[in-house]
Amino acid sequence: MSEPLVLVADAGPVRTLTLNRPAALNSFTGALHAELRAALDDAAATASVRALILTGAGRGFCAGQDLNDPGMAAGADGKVDIGAVIEANYKPLALKVRAMPVPVIAAVNGVAAGAGANLALGCDIVIAARSASFIQAFSKIGLVPDCGGTWLLPRLLGRARALGLALTGDKLPADEAWRMGLIWQCVEDSALADASMALAQRLAAMPVKALAATRQAFDAAALMGMDDALALEARVQRELGHQTDFAEGVAAFQQKRAPQFKDR
Known part of the structure; x- marks a missing residue:
């Protein structure tokens, strides 16, 4: 039996959801999307859950869309309908995170690229390990930011910085993301799990x-x-x-x- 694509663990009132495709840097497939949405729905419906942590297994948070996923296959016309992928997966995911009835913390433990970066930034609070980075990788393959990136980035950073990151696709180290005000906190790698859990437990005790x-x-x-x-x-x-x-x-x-x- 294959291992779940989303690991679920509870620590009192805090639930942690861990994206679990470490060999692929937790990049998104249709199957991962389905399991994550189901896990978010279950957390929202579970009265004992009062705070949520979203993180990734292994050395990365999420590298965005897996370009080898069957959902990215070309149609009869030889073209990939990426708009259909957005409508089916990324739009409902971004909206679901923003509609959760409890605070959502992204614990970014490594690279967060493309839709993975914007999934993290769409959470209520982002805590990143010092070795983590954020990459708006879309321009490198001829696309625009998705998973809410066009809405989030200008609001978080202002137009100039948002466009700079989106157009260049440059890697943004976690400590620089913190200095720019893009994320809440940057901590040492060894402290990420404890810092995220401590904050989640604190929020869970609040209204x-x-x-x-x-x-x-x-x-x-x-x-x-x-x-x-x-x-x-x-x-x-x-x-x-x-x-x-x-x-x-x-x-x-x-x-x-x-x-x-x-x-x-």
């Missing part, structure tokens, strides 16, 4: 419904004027103010005790 709502509000406000963003804040605060986590947080503050958050 995760509000954390997920914060991500959603940020994404929505990026497309709004200030008046609409203020109205959005009022709507979200009204909803969260009716949740038990808000009452618990206020009570814990007043009683000078640690809160016990449970909403999800």
